[in-house]
Amino acid sequence: MRAPRLMPLLSLALLAAGLTGCTVGIVDPSEPSQKAPTQEQTSQAPDAEKETPEAETPATSGLSADGQEERDRLIAAATTTMPCPDGPLTADGAIVRVEGACPELVIEIDAGVVIADDVDELTLEGSGTVVYAENLGVVTVTGSASSIFWSGATPTVHDSGSSNTLRKG
Incomplete structure (x- = not known):
C-alpha cells in the first residue's frame, strides 16, 4: 500500500527539483544583447575597471x-504586407x-511581430508580440510579455497586462 503513495510524492519531488533555478527573461529586440553578470563580475573590487556600453546613435x-536596424530587418522578413486592416490581426x-x-x-496575435506606420488607436490583446510603429495616439495592452516601440511623441498608454515593455526607441 505504501508504493502508490510514494509515486505521487516522488513525482512531485522530481518536478520541484527540475524547476529549481529556472528563470524567465524578456528580451528587448531594440536593445543590445546583455548577459547577466557572473559571480566573478559582481564580486569585483569597487575600483575595478568596468566596461561601459557605447552610446546609441539615434x-x-x-x-x-x-x-x-531591427525594424528594417523585420520589414524585409514580413510574411504579409497590407494596408490598414478592417478587422483584428x-x-x-x-x-x-x-x-x-x-x-x-x-x-490579437501571439508570438508575432507587427510593423506599422501611424496608428491613432492601437489595441494589443496578444502575448509575446513585438510592435514597431512610427506614431501612436492611444495604446491599450491587455496581453503579457509584449513589447511596443514607437518613434514619435509618447502616446497615451493603458497597460492592464503584465511584463510588457512600452517605450520610445
Whole structure:
C-alpha cells in the first residue's frame, strides 16, 4: 500500500527539483544583447575597471540605431504586407507589415511581430508580440510579455497586462 503513495510524492519531488533555478527573461529586440553578470563580475573590487556600453546613435526616424536596424530587418522578413486592416490581426507567429495610416489597429496575435506606420488607436490583446510603429495616439495592452516601440511623441498608454515593455526607441 505504501508504493502508490510514494509515486505521487516522488513525482512531485522530481518536478520541484527540475524547476529549481529556472528563470524567465524578456528580451528587448531594440536593445543590445546583455548577459547577466557572473559571480566573478559582481564580486569585483569597487575600483575595478568596468566596461561601459557605447552610446546609441539615434536614427533619423526616432528609433535607436539598433531599433531602426531591427525594424528594417523585420520589414524585409514580413510574411504579409497590407494596408490598414478592417478587422483584428490574428495570424499567430506571423510578421505583418501594415503600411500607411490606421485610425484603429487591433492585434490579437501571439508570438508575432507587427510593423506599422501611424496608428491613432492601437489595441494589443496578444502575448509575446513585438510592435514597431512610427506614431501612436492611444495604446491599450491587455496581453503579457509584449513589447511596443514607437518613434514619435509618447502616446497615451493603458497597460492592464503584465511584463510588457512600452517605450520610445
